[in-house]
Amino acid sequence: MSARGIASGEALSWIGAAAAILAVFFLLMLMVGAPVGEALQGFFNGAFGGRRFSYLMTTLSRAALIIGMAVSVMLSFRAGLFNIGGEGQLVAGGLVAALAAILLPGPPLLVLVVSILAAMLAGAVWALLAGVLQLYVGVPLLVGSLLLNYPARYIASYLVAHPFRDVQSGMLQSHLVPQDMWLPYFPGTRLDIGILLIGFVAVGAIVYSYTTLHGYRARMNGLSPDFARAVGLPVTRLALSTLAMSGAIAGLVGAVAVFGIHHRYIDGMLVQPLYAWTGIIAVLLVGMAPWAVPLSGLFFAAVQTGAAGMERAAGVPKEIALIMQAVIILFVATRVSGALLASSERRGADGA
């Protein structure tokens, strides 16, 4: 087969994938008997419209958290570290941010900075825990990091349900953090400046991945762990430092959610919206290419807020977003990231 023949075959199969994804979409619409036109209109309005673009702001606000989690995951995955415990690291960060802001005395700006740093530290520690379990005990990172999600979730839930609960509110949530620590909104919007923080981190992560020695070595480890070890790369240090970065970014995302959006820690606020899992699939969608991760994160945020718009406009359950995300990943990511992931070890570190 000629090169052109292969290329057109490739294009055909992409068209096939797109057709399949659309077919699933229309099937789901058909099932609830929703008017397609209104639903689509609702989708675009929900994702990008609204009065004075308020829905667009919601999309961006959500995108910030998803992109943050995606960047966190991307750093780990590229280094061959199957850290799927972003949720635990995110929760640890959010919880510590809220508690530090509420409990620490001092000038608000200083407390805010300290709280954010504490959140990053908490996320890093949670990620390192999984790393240490893999490297020194032999628990596969994939499973270890995932199982650590649950203690984080339940400990946070306990703390805001009992010792640090805002009892008067009647909800499982902490007290509000002092108002002078809230991240300011962009003028005339309900979009906080947390997105700038995340944007800064995302750019940093992209620069890191493509241009630094550490990023290069981490990627060599991701492409072939045996090779990295044999040529004498400091694989243990690489793994731990990468996980720490990953966890710190997840912790930062938690802090942004607290100071920018909810202004307190509410039980389930970081778990239910599946930020961490969406971050993972955002990375898988683009085959771990760093430059594309922010775009992919924005795309999934729009899918989610758009689905909420469809629900408002045409009564389509918004969970259609989850289904469509999964279907897109099945058709797209299995083609894009297959080989990359398959080359790495995933059953835990070996001996020596």
Added chain:
Amino acid sequence: MRVALSGITVRFGELMAVDDVSLTIEPGEIHAILGENGAGKTTLMNALFGLVRLAAGTITIDGTERRWSSPQDAIRAGLGMVHQHFMLQDTMTVLENIVLCAEPVGRLGFVDFATARRRLHEKAETHGISLPLGRQVGALSVGEKQVVEILKLLYRDAEVLILDEPTSVLTPEEKDRLFSVLRSFRAEGKAIVLITHKLDEVMESADRVSVMRGGRLVSSSPLAATSKERIGREIIGGELPSPRTRGEYRPGETVLSVEGLRIASRAGSVGPISFEVRAGEILGIAGVSGNGQAELVQALVGLKRPLSGEIALFGRRLDTLDIAARRRIGMSYIPEDRQRTGLALAATVSENANAGREDARAYTRGPFLNRAAMARFARGLIDRYRIRVAGPHARAATMSGGNKQKLVVGRELARATPLTIAENPTWGVDIGAMDFIHGELMRMRDEGHAVLLVSTELDEILALSDRILVMYEGRIAGEVAGREADRERIGRLMTSRAEALPEVA
């Protein structure tokens, strides 16, 4: 059963792996197919066996043309193949391995092991083969594993037996046993196809010889009608290269010393091993694969922690240091598996070339990479080691096996460390790359570096080594000086320690 191949052609993408080959396999004959690595021998047999698709050509068995949709068809038609890498399940028993894919089943699809055992006993007895059917295959020796493979063919009533490089992992004694079994098959009228690149074996046992080169059939004639010299010329397509000239053997100070080294292995433990490598010499470690060489290399390089013993470079203890520290002190490592360990195939040539450098400052500015400096370095390796690749930014996966290996060798030798450990450095590369790599190793030695060459290819060991150690069952069975080495002696050492001891005493 007579098998006629006619006009067989196999393509892998752009590559013509087998090009218009026609030959006949007669019953009651041992038919050797000879050729270098990559000559297309194995691909031809895979085609006959239904493992690869034919681009053109026909397979005719006893006068009727046949087409296979899967190997199962070929097996049913009476073909059987023993692959170079054994196709066995290590955690299963001998009997389970033999019946797998040809299971006699009873009710509900459960396997009738009793029937299988009975059938097998009859067949094995006629050829004088015995093996404990209940043992786990993983616990068997390499020679015994091969017997399992042969029993698999017997069990399936194969009339045409194809053996791909059957002797590469065998000791001379096991080899003799194999050939006597094959002769017994021949006496029964079975056809045996022997794929090999070892000329001597062919001269001893074949009835007919076919030579392949570059995917084409060069000749096919009865053994009596040809000669060793002629076959040799046909294999390489010209005269044999003259023996390598080497500088005078002037060993210098001790570079690597190993004392009482013991390493854990799957079969228990390897060692204790003690030896030294000195500057200006190539120390060859010979032995049949799986006798502890891999563990030894891993321990020396730092991939595996030894149980006990000392490793020292210039008298400095290494055994507690990590790989990076050992490399800094003065060690380079050419691993056996270039696909996994030698290279990161998805990365670029430049990224692969720079990964092992400890002088990271030479290609960084602060925390950032200096891509231009990296590319320059890679370009240097490409030129010096005559690596055929599009350039420093091409992916490593795009290179041929020989060029991949040259990149690994170049990267490691360019470091010019006092010690180089080379593990099967020419495994599966073409003859040009092999010659080049041998030359580079020899140059290192002549320049006064120490080289530890671990190889299962006896020819390679004999061509390069100043001294030869032979490993058997995890220990050093004996030492032979390179000059006086002869195959017989090394062969005996490769077979058993017990046999070797009296000679040393």
Added chain:
Amino acid sequence: MLDLLFDSSFAASVPRFVTPILLAALGGALCERAGVFNIALEGFILVGAFFAVLGSYFTGSPWFGALAAILAGIGMGLIFAEFNLRRGGDPIVVSIAINLLAAGLTTYLLRAIFDVIGAFTDPNIVGFRPIKVPVIESIPLLGPILSGQPILFYVALAAVPAVHYFLARHRLGLRMRAAGENAAALQAGGVSPQKVRLWALVACGMLCGLAGAQLSIANVSLFVENMSAGRGWIAVVAVLLTRGRPLPLFLIAVIFGAVDSFSFRVQGLGLAQQFTDMMPYLATLLMLVGLSWWRRRQEV
């Protein structure tokens, strides 16, 4: 205090918790042994639980509920096979996507078909009733455990030796082990490893479907969003710990089930619910840590 925890009703509740983990883990074991890295058991179970309720609701029979769960589980197995085996997608990616798909699909269908959010209960959902086993019933201590359980518990118990014997002696079982250990050898013998793996995924789907049915129409008679609640992951860990061997798997599942049941039990005693909820995961993690540590020592 202690006897309060370990009274007979505690013991009698253990099988309810053992059953779903055991069934799912046996399914996972088949995949593991056949060389399919399936960590989508969570999603398989969730879909099974939903369709069990669906089937039971529309037919009024738990048997049809279980059948629907099995078919849905097989469907999930086929989706996994399509994207992993046929399209060559990475099993981790496929698993993550399938778990999300299951969460989305069940919630979506819950709203589309029953028009409820969160949980669906209805008198039309008929669950499996406990079965009294005549002789065993009167054995002291063991009686209340082994008798008076829903049918799926006995199915799970029978499945342990069945899977074991299947892998040891059955033609397909033998081939599954080969596909997992040295697939190239199986291929060379003329059997497609992918076809064998497809069967493993189908069987896994069936078993996980039943595990879901146990959750939704045996333990209770309702469906709640995300009702599998991490049990699929615990089953994955059980498979990893035992490397997919059915008999040790049984032991592990019993331990997990006991912890699950215990945590349920101590909820009434004033311990914060968060801690009791966390127990099964902590126990899983601790077992994983302990066994990994031990294995590493063995290997050195």
